[in-house]
Amino acid sequence: MPRWDRVRESFFNGERLVDSFPRLLDAFVLDIKIFAWSTPAIIALALVLAITRSSRNPALFPIRIFVIGYIDIMRGVPVILWIYLIGFGVPGVGLERPFNSPLLWGSVALVLTYGAYIAEVFRAGIDSVHESQRAASRSLGLSNSQTMRFVILPQAIRRVVPPLMNDLVSLQKDVALVSLIGPIELLRQAGIDKAKFANFTPYVAAAIIFLMITIPLTRTTDYLLARERKRTSATRVR
Amino acid sequence: MKLELRNVRKSFEERVVLAGINLEVKAGEVVSFIGSSGSGKTTLLRCVNLLEPIDDGAIFLDGDEISSVGRDPNPVRRRIGIVFQSFNLFPHMSVRRNITLALTQVVEKSADEANEIASSLLKRFGLGEKIDAYPDQLSGGQQQRVAIVRALAMSPEVLLLDEITSALDPELVGEVLDVVRELKGSGITMLIATHEMNFAREISDRVCFLASGLVAEQGSPTQIFSNPTDERTKQFLRRVQAVGKT
Ligand SMILES: Nc1ncnc2c1ncn2[C@@H]1O[C@H](COP(=O)(O)OP(=O)(O)OP(=O)(O)O)[C@@H](O)[C@H]1O
Ligand SMILES: [Mg+2]
Numbered sequence: 001m002p003r004w005d006r007v008r009e010s011f012f013n014g015e016r017l018v019d020s021f022p023r024l025l026d027a028f029v030l031d032i033k034i035f036a037w038s039t040p041a042i043i044a045l046a047l048v049l050a051i052t053r054s055s056r057n058p059a060l061f062p063i064r065i066f067v068i069g070y071i072d073i074m075r076g077v078p079v080i081l082w083i084y085l086i087g088f089g090v091p092g093v094g095l096e097r098p099f100n101s102p103l104l105w106g107s108v109a110l111v112l113t114y115g116a117y118i119a120e121v122f123r124a125g126i127d128s129v130h131e132s133q134r135a136a137s138r139s140l141g142l143s144n145s146q147t148m149r150f151v152i153l154p155q156a157i158r159r160v161v162p163p164l165m166n167d168l169v170s171l172q173k174d175v176a177l178v179s180l181i182g183p184i185e186l187l188r189q190a191g192i193d194k195a196k197f198a199n200f201t202p203y204v205a206a207a208i209i210f211l212m213i214t215i216p217l218t219r220t221t222d223y224l225l226a227r228e229r230k231r232t233s234a235t236r237v238r
Numbered sequence: 239m240k241l242e243l244r245n246v247r248k249s250f251e252e253r254v255v256l257a258g259i260n261l262e263v264k265a266g267e268v269v270s271f272i273g274s275s276g277s278g279k280t281t282l283l284r285c286v287n288l289l290e291p292i293d294d295g296a297i298f299l300d301g302d303e304i305s306s307v308g309r310d311p312n313p314v315r316r317r318i319g320i321v322f323q324s325f326n327l328f329p330h331m332s333v334r335r336n337i338t339l340a341l342t343q344v345v346e347k348s349a350d351e352a353n354e355i356a357s358s359l360l361k362r363f364g365l366g367e368k369i370d371a372y373p374d375q376l377s378g379g380q381q382q383r384v385a386i387v388r389a390l391a392m393s394p395e396v397l398l399l400d401e402i403t404s405a406l407d408p409e410l411v412g413e414v415l416d417v418v419r420e421l422k423g424s425g426i427t428m429l430i431a432t433h434e435m436n437f438a439r440e441i442s443d444r445v446c447f448l449a450s451g452l453v454a455e456q457g458s459p460t461q462i463f464s465n466p467t468d469e470r471t472k473q474f475l476r477r478v479q480a481v482g483k484t
Contacts, residue, residue: 132325136385139287140340140392141315150339154330 009199016201020193024202027189028209034103034175034185038110039168045115050122051148067119074116080177082109087181106178114171121163125156162228165221169214176210186210239301240265240427241286241396246295246305248281255281257451258295265395268428270438272462273448274474279431282448283398286429287320299396316344319389320398324405326385327373333360334369337388345392352391359387363417379410386417396427404433415441435478439463447471 052060053067074082087106091099098104129152137147179188186206193202241263248256255278263269271279284290286297288304288311297305304314327336337359338352347355360366363383373381382402389397399418403411415437421428422441432438438445438459445462447455447470455468466472 130325132322133328135284135289136322136326136328138311139289139315139320140388141312141344142340143312146343150343151328155328158330 011200011204013199013201016193016197016199017205020190020202020205023193024186024189024205024209027184028186030183030185031172031175034107034110034178034183035172038107038114038175039171041111042114042118042171045111046118046122047153049115049119050126051153053119053123054126054148055144057144071116071119074113075120079110079113079174080180082113083177083181085109086112087178102182103178106181106183110171110174110178114167114174118164118167121160121167122156124163125160126152128159129155159228162221162225165217165224169217169221172213172217173210239263239298240267241429242298242301243286244296244298246282246285246297247293248278248285248290249293254451256285256292259451259453261446261453263396263427263429265427266423266425267443268422268430268441269444269446270430270432270442270459271446271448272432272435272438272474273454274477277448278451279448280400283320283400283429283431286396287318287398288314289320312344316392317394318396318398319392319394320400321382321385321389321402323401327381327388329373332370332372333365333376333384336373336384337391340388341391355391356387359391360384363387363420377410378406379413382406382414383417386414386421390421394426396429397421399428399430399432401431401433403437433478435463435475447474449474 049067049071052063053071055064083106086109087102090105090108091102133151133155134147137151138144142150176185176187179185179191184192186209190202190206194200239262241261243259243261246256246259247254259282261269271282273279281290285292285305291307292305295305296303299314299317304311327333328339331339334353334356337356338349341347341352341355342349357366357369360369363386365380365383365387368376368380368384373384376384386397386399386402402418403414406414411434415434418428418430418437418441430438430441440459442459444456445459446453447462447466447468449468449470455462455466455471462471463475466475
């Protein structure tokens with residue numbers, strides 16, 4: 001029979017919590033940093049991939065095949081494997097500082113994988129814009145790329161904000177995977193504290209810190225989704 | 239000839255939609271296309287606007303072949319406007335921006351010039367108030383009128399109208415047709431695909447009945463509606479009469 005006092009001692013130890021929490025928050029700053037510098041790169045990469053994949057220019061056909069292959073491969077393998085492969089592997093091939101940092105290559109791995117995930121989100125958005133919008137734009141004499149830039153993308157991005165936020169919530173959590181190759185971020189710091197005192201409270205504290213970010217993000221996503229649904233149903237029914 | 243179609247053919251996979259259309263349209267002429275659903279009215283207009291590449295034949299604008307492969311379609315599209323049945327306007331842009339986008343991006347008018355064109359055209363068609371509205375704040379009829387204004391803003395020589403009233407509530411049809419009435423006689427050449435037989439009869443200089451991928455019969459409105467000679471035209475007109483659309 002598990003005993004409640006033992007559970008409390010091991011997972012909800014007040015003293016350990018007070019002791020670890022500031023250190024964990026400090027470590028969490030690194031998670032935020034990785035998230036903050038990866039996200040713009042991810043979005044930029046995803047947009048380039050999605051636009052290339054949706055392009056109808058026959059000359060781009062070989063590049064399109066390459067992009068499809070890239071997206072399939074990145075999405076078909078667990079993120080953690082890419083982090084090991086790129087984050088551990090690349091610094092090991094004899095690069096000089098600062099280009100041998102696992103932190104750098106761990107972030108690169110996140111960008112390359114999440115870029116592929118989010119490219120598919122953007123592509124779904126681009127595909128969801130009605131074909132007649134393209135026709136209307138082209139019939140006015142706008143070129144393919146002007147049509148993409150002024151007509152298709154603005155509508156597509158607006159529609160994919162909620163699913164995009166969902167993926168960013170996942171990213172916020174997956175940043176912790178980078179800890180597995182060295183950098184001392186929140187999860188890693190919690191592991192250190194746990195080992196030092198043979199107590200699980202630091203993990204619980206780490207969970208609380210993640211939730212402080214992910215729950216508000218998730219609620220915002222729900223709100224945006226509901227708003228989008230209301231907006232589109234209001235304009236569809238006529 | 240303003241516009242000339244010579245033996246224009248178009249198929250989608252196995253389905254032959256245009257089986258060698260020949261047609262000559264004079265400058266300023268208003269030509270309507272009627273025919274049952276699937277007879278190729280939309281496809282014909284889309285081919286003229288180069289939205290669909292044709293399989294065979296040629297299309298001439300002012301004697302200039304516009305349908306040749308490899309030719310940049312964008313300069314041609316400036317001269318040939320098209321308005322569709324629905325989903326015309328860009329929903330994320332104001333009426334003003336809908337109209338000025340192509341003016342500033344394609345013909346490189348200044349923002350001021352483009353604005354001036356937009357507001358004077360909107361005023362002319364009774365939409366002056368709506369310049370800063372978004373499409374979903376407009377009625378379907380207003381949206382279609384804005385779509386026509388947007389096409390006109392490019393000063394096209396030919397205007398293609400594809401069933402511009404079919405998606406509208408009956409009480410909104412009139413205001414859109416009024417715009418077309420006003421345009422007739424302004425010198426613009428119009429090709430109109432329509433199910434509104436009364437309107438076709440009133441507005442057209444010539445009516446073409448499409449069947450089996452060809453212009454099966456053509457003539458003045460009186461001739462087509464009062465004395466059709468082709469058996470298929472007669473049948474078609476009887477059918478639309480039966481559903482009370484004549
Ligand atoms: N992009 C396409 N791909 C495949 N088939 C098509 C395509 N566009 C049109 N068609 C087919 O071509 C035929 C003619 O269509 P079109 O839209 O030109 O007819 P329509 O006369 O405009 O009909 P409606 O009165 O219903 O608008 C139809 O059978 C249609 O299914
Ligand atoms: Mg049609």
